Amino acid sequence: MSTTSIGNYSLLQKLHPLSLLAQLTSRQATGCLRVFTEKAAWSINLEAGKLTYASYSDRLFERLDSHLRRLSQNIPALNSATRIQLRLMFEPKSENQSIPYADYQAICWLINQEYLTPTQAATLIEELAKEVLESFLALKEGSYEFSPESSWDELPKFCHLDLRLIVEYCQKQLRHPQNIQSPVNVSKDSQVLSTKKPPPTHSLFQNDQQLPESNNFDISENRNKKTNQPLARNKLYTIACIDDSQTVLNSIKLFLDENTFSVVTINDPVKALMQILRSKPDLILLDVEMPNLDGYELCALLRRHSAFRNIPIIMVTGRTGLIDRAKAKMVRASGYLTKPFTQPELLKMVFKYIG
Numbered sequence: 262m263s264t265t266s267i268g269n270y271s272l273l274q275k276l277h278p279l280s281l282l283a284q285l286t287s288r289q290a291t292g293c294l295r296v297f298t299e300k301a302a303w304s305i306n307l308e309a310g311k312l313t314y315a316s317y318s319d320r321l322f323e324r325l326d327s328h329l330r331r332l333s334q335n336i337p338a339l340n341s342a343t344r345i346q347l348r349l350m351f352e353p354k355s356e357n358q359s360i361p362y363a364d365y366q367a368i369c370w371l372i373n374q375e376y377l378t379p380t381q382a383a384t385l386i387e388e389l390a391k392e393v394l395e396s397f398l399a400l401k402e403g404s405y406e407f408s409p410e411s412s413w414d415e416l417p418k419f420c421h422l423d424l425r426l427i428v429e430y431c432q433k434q435l436r437h438p439q440n441i442q443s444p445v446n447v448s449k450d451s452q453v454l455s456t457k458k459p460p461p462t463h464s465l466f467q468n469d470q471q472l473p474e475s476n477n478f479d480i481s482e483n484r485n486k487k488t489n490q491p492l493a494r495n496k497l498y499t500i501a502c503i504d505d506s507q508t509v510l511n512s513i514k515l516f517l518d519e520n521t522f523s524v525v526t527i528n529d530p531v532k533a534l535m536q537i538l539r540s541k542p543d544l545i546l547l548d549v550e551m552p553n554l555d556g557y558e559l560c561a562l563l564r565r566h567s568a569f570r571n572i573p574i575i576m577v578t579g580r581t582g583l584i585d586r587a588k589a590k591m592v593r594a595s596g597y598l599t600k601p602f603t604q605p606e607l608l609k610m611v612f613k614y615i616g
Contacts, residue, residue: 278398279428281405286310286424293410298403303393304362306413311421314365314386315393322352324392325364328385338376342521345608347371361412364389369417383420390422395431498615501542503527503559504577505551509600513546516604517611530554538568543615545569546598549578549585560592573614577602 276296282305285294289310296303302318317324326344333339351367353360360366368385371377377385500522502513510526517524525540527533530551537545545563549556556576563569573595578585580599589597598610 274402274404276400276403276405278400282424282428285407290407292408293413294405294407296397296400296403296405298400303397305393305397306410307424308418308421310424312390312424312427313418313421314362315390315397316362316364317393317396321364322348322367324389325367328388332377332381332385336376336381337520339371340518340520341604342518342608342612343376345605346612349609349612362416365416372419379419386420387422387427390427391430391434394427395434398428398431398435497521497523498544498611499523499525499540499542500544500546500611501525501527501537501540502546503530503533503537503551503556504546504548505530506548509548509577513607516607522611530556530559533559534562534566537563538566541568542572544573544575544611546575546577547594549576549580557588557592560589560594564593575610575614 278296281294281296284290285307287310291308291310292306294303294305294307296305300319304314304316305312306314326348329339329344329347333344347367347370350370351360351363353363368377368382372379372382498521500513500517502510502524504510504513504526505528507526507528510528514524514526525536525542527536531553547556547560551559556578560574560576563572563574574593575596575598576589576594577598578600586597595614596610598607
């Protein structure tokens with residue numbers, strides 16, 4: 262198959278990414294261009310020649326998380342707890358698990374839960390597309406296919422981007438990677454901060470035509486039905502932390518965002534039962550090594566009380582041996598968190614049991 266025609270999947274061959282994109286744009290094609298190499302895959306979705314989304318398999322959720330982290334400076338609701346929850350819901354658990362358009366479904370969920378507006382999502386999609394296409398344009402060989410995509414058709418669309426302008430932007434970046442460019446306004450839908458339109462370059466996108474503005478979409482009808490029910494956005498979760506070290510308690514409190522969690526710290530294991538009864542926690546973090554009453558004994562006591570039979574109890578310890586984990590199971594602990602732990606590790610454990 263010649264690389265100048267859009268066809269079905271073929272073996273690795275010399276690629277001309279710019280030529281592929283130019284043909285699809287000039288034909289006002291609708292469908293998904295998939296490009297494969299030995300190490301990664303690209304998906305470029307088009308409607309009438311306009312870009313609706315672009316994705317790149319390498320570090321998929323790390324890249325999305327990086328953009329959301331920057332957005333969190335202006336959108337506090339996109340805190341670390343929200344981002345960890347998002348990855349738990351949508352990020353494939355292994356290479357063998359496949360979730361169609363997992364990162365895009367994650368963006369749809371953020372809109373459904375009102376963490377993002379459709380306009381903010383369009384800006385996010387555009388910035389992701391620039392990164393994806395920059396890597397795609399650098400390809401020298403691979404295989405490709407272009408076909409309609411029914412699972413993509415079922416998802417809402419938040420922008421229709423001018424592919425020619427994005428390609429010109431990416432070409433500038435590839436020629437001058439040291440220059441940090443301001444965002445380019447490539448669609449009315451995305452409402453990105455405008456800069457001057459890039460000067461025309463000699464490219465294959467000479468016959469690109471404008472697409473009418475997109476219609477409004479009813480997002481509520483496109484909720485993801487295949488994932489777990491998300492946490493209620495405005496609920497404050499009470500976490501009880503029992504540890505004889507005030508330093509550890511302060512660290513946990515710092516790790517758990519105050520807009521999502523109410524943290525009750527307890528440094529006396531003997532008095533813990535009464536304090537926990539008063540606070541009625543959604544989850545208990547329990548240190549193993551404490552004086553007078555160790556964590557395993559306290560966990561066993563809590564499980565005997567009717568109020569705590571089903572409350573998640575996470576054992577927190579520096580011990581990693583099989584005997585210690587067996588003890589945790591014997592006293593019906595829900596999970597086991599090893600010290601030292603990072604904020605993402607703590608949040609992942611917490612959301613695993615309260616989600």
